[in-house]
Amino acid sequence: MDVYRDIVEHAIDEVLPKAGERPAELSEAMRYAVGTGGKRIRPLICLASAVAVGGRAEDARYPAAAIELLHNYTLVHDDLPAMDNDTERRGKPTVWAKFGEANAILAGDALQALAFAVAAKAPRNVVEIVAALGAAGVGVVRGQVEDIARACAPGSDVPSVLGVPDVSFIYTHKTADLFVAAATMGGYAGGGDEARVEKLREFALNLGLAFQYEDDLLDGDSPYSREKTEALVRETTAAAIAALESLPGDVSFLKSLAEKLVGRTA
């Protein structure tokens, strides 16, 4: 776990613009946005997926950095005044609150472009890896737009009641798509074939859904009853773990990640 985290942090640090690189305000905003405080769940899934197909974690370091850059750009844009209008994240000023709105939009844009440039540095299967990141990059926006359009009446903060098809669409795209891209890219970077990568996708989709249902429990805003939501967390977690069974490499990290998500407190 600590080895994986070191690989992730080193890869992220390597690919971000150096402090002071022109224009300095952009380099600083990009570094600030990606920070060091996150849990790095997506890049860790990416490395562990390379291992799960029998490859090396190191081979997935650039896709791992890429998915974290992409994830963080979505947070930068989500926080903007025209979106969630949040001034704090993880106890610090959000990027727009610190660097201004224009720089936050642009830093997010640059982080997304950089994510793709970095993903293309994977040692093999770059076509599949970039396609997976691209699908997630579009998908996460589709989920977000659907969430804004369906979850709140226009101009209101009060969530309306979401139908089951809406919840499924939004959770799949807004949350699970990035988990799926992380696992898919890691599997391909580790040399996995299509059948094994498909198992990783199944794992990650279910893990992403479990993660989102658990989030709803923690936030107390599940569209379902507490009992129903707890059942959904258990079912999706079990499905995630079951998908790992046939993989040839060490799946212990992915399995323990899924187990830890059940009943997490933050």
Added chain:
Amino acid sequence: MDVYRDIVEHAIDEVLPKAGERPAELSEAMRYAVGTGGKRIRPLICLASAVAVGGRAEDARYPAAAIELLHNYTLVHDDLPAMDNDTERRGKPTVWAKFGEANAILAGDALQALAFAVAAKAPRNVVEIVAALGAAGVGVVRGQVEDIARACAPGSDVPSVLGVPDVSFIYTHKTADLFVAAATMGGYAGGGDEARVEKLREFALNLGLAFQYEDDLLDGDSPYSREKTEALVRETTAAAIAALESLPGDVSFLKSLAEKLVGRTA
């Protein structure tokens, strides 16, 4: 020229989400943003660059669509209230004026992700093609941030005097980087080797600078005197055309494009 335009419009239409595809407001905003009114200079450069190295224009159709998606996302974000605050472009409401600010931010984000997914569909040299698009995607933001930071005093619309190093940095990145990516991707998609692609880069960098100097003449806001700016247009145009000499394929389209830019009126 008409053949090239057809290839470009068909590729763009093919890769954009279909009207009504969920969420419909996103699909509609993305289609509206890319529109049909643009000059499509960058994708045409991309196709013609494939031909210039001896390849087929068709082979560059996905990279061509990709560079146009990327270019249009930058326009969507540039028009936002926090940036240029423009309500009209090409005589129609801008994306944020029509679909709202949040949807404009998100449609731009999705267009960028889609650009990379589409570039990865090129028939060969995908690693080089995605790297070129990624470099341009970061570069165009670097140019834009530098432009905002250097060209105007904070909170003012009055341009300050730009130093020559600033102009060079801003024009190279804000304008020429997308031209360079278009030519580079086209050259690689057409099967060009590194030496030939390098000639295309030289062509496109000079063409991009010529394009920007000519823009300044048309807008009457060149940082240089009129005579100096006209001389710069001539010099960069000549350098662009000279770079085409050693290429094995038909360079007539690229050459006439460079010649048409000199003295254009819009």
